[in-house]
Amino acid sequence: MADTDDGYTRIANELLEAILRANLTARQLKIAFAIIRKTYGFGKKTDRITNTQIASMTGIHHTHVCTAKNEMIMMNIIVTSGTQIGINKIVSDWNCDISQVSETLAKSANKSLATSANGHSPTQLNTKETIQKKERNTTQTHAVGLSLEEKLTPRQKGTNPRAKGTNPRSAMPAFDRERLRDTWNSKADKHG
Structure with a gap:
């Protein structure tokens, strides 16, 4: 039985409502809550959270965690500082237009693929x-x-x-x- 005596995560109502209003996929929503649990649940604003930690919490494969996390970074919902990660508390900075984010990610993926292809020998490709x-x-x-x-x-x-x-x-x-x-x-x- 769940009880607040066993611990709880304190989160601002405005932040929770912004997450609910944001047009997030199921994966993105789970990852956002996992990050909130790992940060605010331990009284921290940011923390070093690996993709495998989030994967074990959410049941999402770590490669999908990486993709969804990068999308939310592009949407400015998640902020990073070196290896630290956390939820952006300034909800007015969030960019929840998923089509624009997907287009930007696709362009950057194509550019990085072309760059890596040019850097390899033909036998590697x-x-x-x-x-x-x-x-x-x-x-x-x-x-x-x-x-x-x-x-x-x-x-x-x-x-x-x-x-x-x-x-x-x-x-x-x-x-x-x-x-x-x-x-x-x-x-x-x-x-x-």
Whole structure:
């Protein structure tokens, strides 16, 4: 049974009403209350609260905690000071327009992704899709538009010194279409 004798969190009514009026998602609301519990519940304005601590209190995965917390920082509902975090008591500074915050976060995520992609070598950015594209461009020569001579590998051309004489196709004469047609027609005439 819950009882104030076991402890309670003292919070200003104006702050509680502002949280209720704010257009917060369920995750954001849970995280806001978890931060209030970890700060005002212990008589502090800010405290060092990790994402895993909030995750264990709310049941939200720590990566989702991080995302929702960053959204509320952008909304100026949560304030940070170094590693300290707390609720912004100046409710007039809150920006509760979630669409504007989502757009800002998406832009910053795209910018940071582009920055990190430019800083890595191509081998670090090999995803399944990019590897398949590379394979397609290198192995399916007909799609690339190479000439017949360019399609042949050095081994097939017989110019690879390590593989010289190992490929039977490199020693084969060119395909004689006329001879095939004559042979085919003579067999068709003979066997009906």
